[in-house]
Amino acid sequence: MTDTKKQQNNMQTFDGYTNYTVGTLEKMSPNFTITLVVTPFTYETVLSGLFSCFNRVGKEGLLIAIGKRGKVKVIFGTGKNVYSIENVNAKILYQKVNVITFSYWSDAGWCDLCINGVLAGRLQFPRHTEIIFPKTEYIFGKYVDGELFVKDTKRGYFHGSIHSFLFFNDYIPYQKVMESHQKILIPEKKICLYNEDAVAKDIYRPAFHLMPPGKWMNEPHAPFFYKGLYHIFYQSNPHAPVWDNLCWGHLVSRDMVMWEYAGIALNPDDENDNDIDPDGCWSGSACIDYSGNPVIFYTAGNNCKLPNQSVAKAVPSDTSDIKFEKWNKLGVAIEQNPGSGFLGEFRDPFVFRRGDKYFVLVGTGDKNNGGGNALVYETTDLKYFKELGFLTDYDYEKFSEVGHVWELPVLLPLRNEKGEHACDILLLCACQVENALVETYYYLGHFDESTGRFSKLHEEPRLIDLGHGTFTGPSGFVTPDGRSVLFTIAQGRRGPDEYKAGWAHNGGMPVELYLRKGELCVMPVKELSNYFPKECDKDSILLENRVLVSSPGDTLEIRLTDEKGGYKICYDRNICRFYAVDISTNKEVSIFRGTMDEVDIKDDSIEMDIIVDHSIIEIYLNNKKSMTLRKYSYEKGYIISAYGDGDICLTVKGR
Structure with a gap:
């Protein structure tokens, strides 16, 4: 040689x-x-x-x-x-x-x-x-x-x-x-997907939110509970903090607050299954089958086919491993009928059980009105699926903000004060929206198990969160104790520094959805209280990264400020407005579309539950609306001040 x-x-x-x-x-x-x-x-x-x-x-x-x-x-x-x-x-x-x-x-x-x-x-x-x-x-x-x-x-x-x-x-x-x-003999080395030490030094990285070890995270999905562990998956790119070559990352938790990384569950580069999803393992959901074991349904991308999206299925490799760190793909379960929906827009299956039947919602477009919709499939064995048609009807010309295509349709039952199933909630993420940020909308209504149709109780699409495009990517499930819990992604809003930081996006705080006096209510999962003292005085309490403020007056203003500005979060009972203002520009950063976004708390005291976790801020007003914001300027923490006409004056420091 x-x-x-x-x-x-x-x-x-x-x-x-x-x-x-x-x-x-x-x-x-x-x-x-x-x-x-x-x-x-x-x-x-x-x-x-x-x-x-x-x-x-x-x-x-x-x-x-x-x-x-x-x-x-x-x-x-x-x-x-x-x-x-x-x-x-x-x-x-x-x-x-x-x-x-x-x-x-x-x-x-x-x-x-x-x-x-x-x-x-x-x-x-x-x-x-x-x-x-x-x-x-x-x-x-x-x-x-x-x-x-x-x-x-x-x-x-x-x-x-x-x-x-x-x-x-x-x-x-x-x-x-x-x-x-x-x-040439070189021993195998440990595969290192993330540099966790590097991203951990970032002062803007949340500490107790759903968070991957690093690089790219898109929306969380497919939550389920199995033998003491909550599981959640998320769209992951373990290569770099950019949107590309999406896999399924996997996290587990005992309480839905603190999460542990459980590896990559689904990967388009797995050996011997390139015919299923060579162009990405996209969003989906999970359910527990009749035998008590979890099953994943996800969107399989294959650009060698037309349409290039289908619904595939996966099951755990070993059900004795309650972390389910390995999964086996079983192949395509549902393919799009060329006459159903918009060809090539067929994704984000959401599976749920009602009685002895399972139903699957798949996001697509509705050729009848030109807007988004979900196709409904029925199955009794999770193997053979009968198409039932579109989920619901609406006037797209009047409500075009819900998008030309629906992504991530979610349907959950809602319980009232007596713990009874009172109605259902349909959530969706608007896709292909002209000149607007993507929002997550909801309708209250009733799902008919005999027809697979959802009848709405109101025509206008409503918002759970008024943070203007930060609270997106819905996924949900029902906990063993009957709570309907919603997961979302908190969009990064960081700009070019996001790539340099080595991580992008995180999950929002999981929230419980329920009915009170016929109206939708939203609150952080009750497990969050285990991390904070329960005692508080009449007006307010600082709980590490959480502040509870109450005022009997007509207005309440919370200021989160640092050396570079901050936000004013305000509620005015007289005009039913819940909004946020950037102090440095004096411009609103929340969304308000008109009367449909008013929040009427009647004669109740104004109550704000504020969660601050480094760069993410979440505010809950009387459990009626939430507002999710991002902030990337502080270095020494926030000054949190409360003012109102109900004898409120609070100033605290928070991280």
Whole structure:
């Protein structure tokens, strides 16, 4: 074998979004061989760079990159043309040690790509064609091409370990390369998806809200309870804090307040199931089957099909493991009928049980009125599903704010003061909304189990939360003691700093929904009180990150301020307005659409329950409305002050 010109061993692990290694490249021989030993931890939708010394504009240099489903791609330029070669006969193994060799023979006019001892591909070109290398540095761990992908681009980072890099100043025939692959023995290393220590230092990261270990979180979904543990899943990108290549992250809890990470439950890059969901494991829900075991229903993305969305099913690999850290995909359970809903808009199944039957709601669009709706399916065995049609009717031209397509439809029973099932609540997330933030709306009504139809008690779509687009992504379930609990995502609102922080978004505080005097009420789950003293004086109490304030007067104003401004949260009984104002701009940051967003507390005292957890602020007014806000400016904590015409004057410090 020829002499090694360059060799690097014991190279670092790359986190998928911030780090790469830069070096300088000496003059290259026309004939050469490069070997990389790598372990990919996760993939992204675009290619992730292993070795980059490439300029696409100048058609110069060499790029070696990997992609989803074991793809390896090599791109090189001769100054006049750009060529590429991809793997055909072999692929890299997910979360395993892999050996990749690219051998270039200018004199003969071909190059070879070998993967794990197999000739994976060969490309021919005119003899004596040389790769022209640009006068630039080379980069390990980042896709850089000088055009769409530059150093600051948030995509193209490798997530995994590059164990070694070998450069030979000559072409090595593939037979010898394959032999050498068999001799490269590198022990498996622990897979590190997150740098939890790094994100833990962020002063804006909530401490007691539903929170992944890092990187990207989208809406939570599929809550259920099993043998003492609450389970919740969430849309996760373990590669980087950006929306891409979505998996299902998994958290467990004893009380729905403090959560423990339980791994990645569903992953589009799992071996041997690429025909189910190669383009993402999207939102869904869970239920407990007749035998008492959980079943997941989720949206399977497959862009090789039309429509490209279907409902797939998964079950625990081992029901004796109450954390359910491993799941088995069972394949597609429901496919969209081309005549039902908007073709290709078919997602976010919500499954619930009524009596001896299960029902599944799937978000889509309604061709009858042009707006969103949910298709209803009925099943008695969770295997065969009968389509019943659309869930409900409404005037889309009058209420277009609910969106052209409905996402995340949720239907829960509501109990009244006597603990009786009084009616149902239908929640939905508006999608494809023109010129507006996405909101979560609800209707009160009754679900008819015989027809699968939902009859509304009011025509206008209502809001639970007035925080203007922060409280979104609904999912819910009924606890063993009969409470209807709603989970949501608290949108980040952080801007460019979100990526630098290494994490994006968190769950809102789970809330209980119920009826009082025929009206919807919302409050934090009762388990939250276990973390705070129950004693309080007549007017107010500071409970670490929680303040309870009561005023018998007509107005109450809470100010959360720091050295850079803050919010005023106000309620005026005379005009039934519950709203928030940014102190620095004097502009409202809450939403008010008119009379439908008024909050009438009658003659009750004004009561505000305020939860502050670093960057998230949640306010509950008399358990009638909530308001979720974000703030990313404080450094030393908030000053929380209360003022009103009911002899209220409170000033406290909070985090």
